[in-house]
Amino acid sequence: MKKHPFTVGIVGGIIGTLLIAIVVWLAVAYSGAYNVAATDRHFDAVRWTLETTMRRSVSSRADDVDLPEISEQLIAQGAGYYSESCAHCHGAPGKEPAAWSRGMRPEPPHLVEAATEWTTEEIYWIAENGIKMSGMPAFGPQRGPEEIAAIAAFVSQLPGLSAEDYAALTGGGHGQQGQAATIE
CATH class of the missing domain: 1.10.760.10 (Cytochrome c-like domain)
Incomplete structure (x- = not known):
């Protein structure tokens, strides 16, 4: 069964987006970029x-x-x-x-x-x-x-x-x- 290039592109895009989201999430968590001080209101x-x-x-x-x-x-x-x-x-x-x-x-x-x-x-x-x-x-x-x-x-x-x-x-x-x- 031959895979359609459009389907492969969609699946690849979804996986790529998820990987980027995970990298951003981990970067925020590990960098301390988000200020957790109670004196600073949440975004x-x-x-x-x-x-x-x-x-x-x-x-x-x-x-x-x-x-x-x-x-x-x-x-x-x-x-x-x-x-x-x-x-x-x-x-x-x-x-x-x-x-x-x-x-x-x-x-x-x-x-x-x-x-x-x-x-x-x-x-x-x-x-x-x-x-x-x-x-x-x-x-x-x-x-x-x-x-x-x-x-x-x-x-x-x-x-x-x-x-x-x-x-x-x-x-x-x-x-x-x-x-x-x-x-x-």
């Missing part, structure tokens, strides 16, 4: 690639999350855990994140607004598994499924939660659980 293409990959990965894996019924008590428990472990980086209603967290790249999202972009199952998955190369830790190894479900339930309620309700839920926002505020 738009890198930021888009990392964010899109993260969102698609979380979305595809969160389908397996099975949450308990979300109750006022679960939300109140989650508020205490959030105040202890999350508010430093993500802020809270009426509370800005710690100044040092603004130096992280990518910058941790302010969940009072950003939580609307995620389902409760996705929030659970993120809290349980963390996000590589972002500073978001995996709470799964340290906290049980009930605690993570409480955090996810609370975070899903953050948008629209007033500073007063947050303070009531957290006992002033200092890591202590307060009285359950009514969540609407």
